Amino acid sequence: MQSSMQVVEESDPMVIDSVEPSAPQSTMTAHAYPPSSEPDVGFVYDTEMTLHCSPDGHPEAPERILRIWKALVSGHYISRAKVIPTRQVLEHEALLVHSQKLWDKVEAIQYMTQPQFLDSEEHYEQLSLYICAATTLTARLSCGGVIEACLAVARGELSKTFAVVRPPGHHAEPEEHMGFCFFNNVAVAARVVQNLTPLKKILILDWDVHHGNGTQRAFNSDPSVLFISLHRHDGGDFYPYGPFGDLDSCGEGLGLGYSVNIPWPENGMGDADYIHAFQKVIMPIATEFDPELVIISAGFDAAEGDDLGECLVTPVGYAHMTYMLAGLAGGRLAVALEGGYNLDSITKSALAVTEIIMGGAPPEMGPMVASEAGARTVWLVARQQSQYWKSLNARACEPEGLPCAAASYSSYKTVVPTEANSPPLPTQEILKLHRQHYMYSEHGMMEVPLVSAELEQRFSGQVICSPDVFQCETLVFVVHEFGNLRVEMSASVMRDAQLERANLIEFSKDLVTWVKAEGYSLLDVNLFPKPNGSILRPKTKSIRALRQEVITYVWDNYVMLSSGRNIVLVGHGPACQQLMDLIDMRETSVVESVRSVIQVVGHWPPCLPSRPENLKWYRCHSFLALGCDHSIRRKVQEVEWHGHVLDVDEDRSVALFAKALPDIKRFVKAQLSCLK
Incomplete structure (x- = not known):
């Protein structure tokens, strides 16, 4: 199969149009590769994904991807990579995860009249969504873009990709759209990869500050996909609320043990907590699972400065997490943007991830100690998951001085x-x-x-x-x-x-x-x-x-x-x-x-x-x-x-x-x- 990807040079109109809609033509010098050297990293982006917007303003705004893409271009990352053409997700692809009813609902949005938009506003607000005439197009482009990013890696055309897409997808459940998400981009992409390539064992790592409820539901009984999520849970008092995503949400049926949730009990979790979770739980389980492809649901709302997430993860923290994941699956890694609503934070975090997938090494972090809440949560997760994974040693995770029967950040029916x-x-x-x-x-x-x-x-x-x-x-x-x-x-x-x-x-x-x-x-x-009742706290x-x-x-x-x-x-x-x-x-x-x-x-x-x-x-x-x-x-x-x-x-x-x-x-x- 001939690759349809392209090397982007300085005169490529896609780069120039992608920086700002009205920006003058760039004079940036592109990094030229010799004929024998082909870029091994690809990016997905399309300016049409900025058309989904709210006239009243909204955290999930077009500027999120505009800022990231502009930084990637000005930082000379795009000129050293391939840009993967974006397309809309096809109906039969979406139906690998979603119901026909959900597909029809999203399709119908493009045909709504202005009075219908106004009449439906309260309904969509209850789902933590907003819609406009371009919502259907952008949702399909976002999902299709992640599919292409994952297929490029799965087919061996590239080793790593980064899909700079919106709207995000990880809250979209098989039967319902919610939480800024219409289609579950990474879930659909994983199913397409399994259908079209020899790769069957896939790890989806979700570090968005909110639980990827839609992604877990899509694979809750499937042992071929290992889903791991680090997120704020606050005892069920953080979006998407309730017991799903707590540490004992481990999957069901044949998929029991293939959902791993690390539910932080409070805000303020930082690099030390995340790296501790990676070292003690995530990497041992991931190594034992031995995936053939790794997909990161890369929400950056746990980043320092994000008012929705209220956590403290730095770009260096994201770099180290990416570096560890890049060592799995023979280096086959696809990154898909999810949440993140502070423009400075998501831009710096996305650049840190990009540095790693472009072959860089993570910066030094210095000495760190996980917080008491973080260490306790990781221990409880290890204790829960050790019944499914031989590589976990819960006793080695037990924080010093913790009561032997310490309270758990547990779920409730x-x-x-x-x-x-x-x-x-x-x-x-x-x-x-x-x-x-x-x-x-x-x-x-x-x-x-x-x-x-x-x-x-x-x-x-x-x-x-x-x-x-x-x-x-x-x-x-x-x-x-x-x-x-x-x-x-x-x-x-x-x-x-x-x-x-x-x-x-x-x-x-x-x-x-x-x-x-x-x-x-x-x-x-x-x-x-x-x-509380909404993702927009x-x-x-x-x-x-x-x-x-x-x-x-x-x-x-x-x-x-x-x-x-x-x-x-x-x-x-x-x-x-x-x-x-x-x-x-x-x-x-x-x-x-x-x-x-x-x-x-x-x-x-x-x-x-x-x-x-x-x-x-x-x-x-x-x-x-x-x-x-x-x-x-x-x-x-x-x-x-x-x-x-x-x-x-x-x-x-x-x-x-x-x-x-x-x-x-x-x-x-x-x-x-x-x-x-």
Whole structure:
């Protein structure tokens, strides 16, 4: 088969038109190859892919690929490579992954009238999409471009390619388009490669900050494609939301073990975390799988400076990851642009990847240590995946000092709602709603309204109080994350939603019974936020800042305005951190009124006030309930900062709280009796 690719010289109009639509002709000197030397790297780009745009502005904008292409041209990369002609994906190719219904929906967009565009705007916004007259063309070009980039490598015409395309594709599922994506470019390309070339074993590595839900669904039961994704998950509170993409989403049927998810629990993940994941999990699994082709879903929204991703990966980090992947599959590597919305960040990151595929070596990184959250996540993934991959040694990944049954960033089953087309509610939300209903209906608890729309959106209905909250002399102020199933996960405990619901209700009954019997009032705050709803998360406060705002608002406007002069602070699991924040932020009023500080941490690390002057006071008033074999027991000096310490032979967090409650009651009564 004769190659249709071409070497781009300085006079090639494609390069000039591709820099800027109205740019003057370039005078850049092209790097000429001798007749015996042919470029081994190719690029895909087409100016028509810039036609998909929103008149109101949008992060997924034409400038994303314009800026990258301009930098590639001005950096003399294109003149040393081949430009692969782009084409539209064909219907039979798209149907290798997508349903006929989805194909028809995307095809129909090009025939819509302006009133139809306006009428459908809300529907597409719910899917995190926008459309215009050129959407069909650009979506087909983007997918077709990635197909050609992968075929060029699979056929041996080139060793490496980079498809600078848009719109992205990795969120597009077999039955639905979503999240800025219409067709799943890399998934369709992988299927075309398998159909048209001898290459069958394909690794798709997705480092976009969002989980490649569409790509995983396309191959979830297929052992011929190994899908690996590093992404923010935030316990299911980051787009595309929910359990899919958590560490125990490992595929199904014959594909079990061929989906590997590395779900970061928070923002701020950087080079050290990503390289640690590559060294400990990704490269061992990839080497054992031994792919014949590697495709990178190269989203650059985990790059430093991207407001949607809020992570810290640098161009050097992307270079090292590319370099490691380029050592697989005999060097056969195709890179396809996915997300990334800071123009400077995606341009620098794309250039760093290009340097590697053009034969460069990655720059030195210097000493690095993965963050605690990153190291813990990698260990949990290794522990999960080691049942499928012999090359993984989970014990070697265990961070020093981590509890043997540390909490997992685990998934939860989704519950399909009865209302058609409503988003599914995760089990965590069902559990929270069930407990709230129980507290309202059985114990007369009342909802505390919150002051801002942002707090209402994330915590509405989750701050409740007893009717006598302003009247009793002693007030029990409980903060927790009940319903957060990752708090319940341990090395030996499997989650069961029905059991968790029963535990929550039983403990809530015991808690209210104790408070009422002693004549106390109760303030109950659930700090596990509701999930956000769109990939376009507005730039807002961090979750920790929102939690601090909730707890200080309740303290200032309810606790301090009540008749209670004896306050009992009770924290459960990760919410204990907010108690320490409260102590530091409201030091004077806390020291004057708080008689007991209870932490029921299970296997989570216990917290201390950050201000040294509060440590002595805290030690005199604190009670700490630990799960069995907690790692802090091996750190004598840390234990000494906590006053009364109780070991509880229980792994499950809520059950541990219930077992510790009798000792908590005695401790509180003793602390209050000292005042008489």
